[in-house]
Amino acid sequence: MERRKQNWVVKRYLAGMPTRKIAAHLQISVRTIQRVIKNYKKFGSIIEPKQAGRPKQAINGRYKEIVKQHWDKFQCGSVKLHKILSTKGFGVSQRKIQQIMDENGFSAPCPKRRGQRKYCSYRWPSCTMVLHADWTHCPITGKDLIAFIDDHSRFIVGYGFYEGATTENTLNCLYRILFKYGVPYAIITDRGSHFYANKIGKKKRGKCEFQEVLEEMGIRHIVGRAHHPQTNGKIERWFGTYKRECNERFEDIDEYVQFYNNQRPHQRLGYKTPAEVFEDVQYFEIAGNSDDNVAG
Structure with missing residues (x-):
């Protein structure tokens, strides 16, 4: 008999129900009910059910x-x-x-889970082949932050803080990256005015300085579809990670980028660090200062 039923038998017996009625209710023999009651009288307590599964072990x-x-x-x-x-x-x-x-209170509450993903993650086949670039406002410094991330390895190849998100500042950071890593096949950006000359009314769309520089260097410019942030999602995701993780553990962004590139495992990379995936490189030092940096 299940322990749960044995408990019920004992409770009904203590409440004054005859053993024959208990047996009839459970559709079992009176002898079985009497044996359960005998065990109860012998041990002097109601039988408690055992907890399912293996017993918990204390953690070292x-x-x-x-x-x-x-x-x-x-x-x-x-x-x-x-x-x-x-x-x-x-x-x-x-x-x-x-x-x-x-x-220890380390677990943060899980945000509302999304439904099924509508977009598939794509990864270019080699490092420095394609870079993602974007601007964001940094709440820590109060300045605008530009960053370039390698599509294949998620390695931050360059970044910089500026007083404004302009084409001039964009090119300033880009030139340093090109000097260090060479010319990529393509750069993916959104439709921000520092990257792309948007069409106004019925006027013919021209080209901004950033587009002209890429064209002169033979770099393909891939522009995200309007209202479709997933195209440039890797750099967008990194901005969110930076704003969430760059706290009192790090003195400045230089130290955080070193941590991100060289020590922080990335789930999409099979829990390797971006530096481990980045071709032929083992460890990286930050050159320059936080105003305009290239990781390398």
């Missing part, structure tokens, strides 16, 4: 400290943290890591 205190130390450094979810620890030889399960994170 040393493992807890290791998980805390790595979370302080990476501040990521349990899945990525499990991958990081696994590569270092620690056999803590992802479930245990999540348990430790929950106990």
Whole structure:
């Protein structure tokens, strides 16, 4: 008899129900009911059901400290943290890591999940073949930030802070990247005026200075469709990651980009760092200062 039913039999017996009625209700023999009651009288307590599954095991205190130390450094979810620890030889399960994170308040509430993805992620076949570029306002410095990211490796090849998102500042950062890494096949941007000459009314569309420079250098300019941010989603995603992760752990953006490029595992890269995927390069130093930087 199931333990749940045994508990019910004992409770009905203590409430004064005759054993014959209990047996009739459960459609089992009176002898079985009497045996359950006999066991109850012998042990003096109602039989409690056993918890399903294996019993919980206490987590080693040393493992807890290791998980805390790595979370302080990476501040990521349990899945990525499990991958990081696994590569270092620690056999803590992802479930245990999540348990430790929950106990220490490291787990952030999960935002409302989206429906099925409508767009497929595409990756160009080699490094420095295609770059994504875009501008954003940096809430930390109060300046405008431009960044270029390699499509294949997600490696930040260059960035800079400026007082305005202009074509001149865009080219200033681009020239430094081209000097370091050479000319790519294509650069993907949105339709911002610093990248693209938008058509006004019925006037014939011209070309801005950025487009002319790319044309002179033989670089294909891929422009995202209007109201379609997914085209340039890799750099958009990086901006969100930077704004979320660049906190008191880092002195400035230089230190954060070094961390992002060389230490932070990327889920889309099979939990490798961008530097590990970037061809023929093992470690990168930041040259220059935060006003205009090229990673390399």
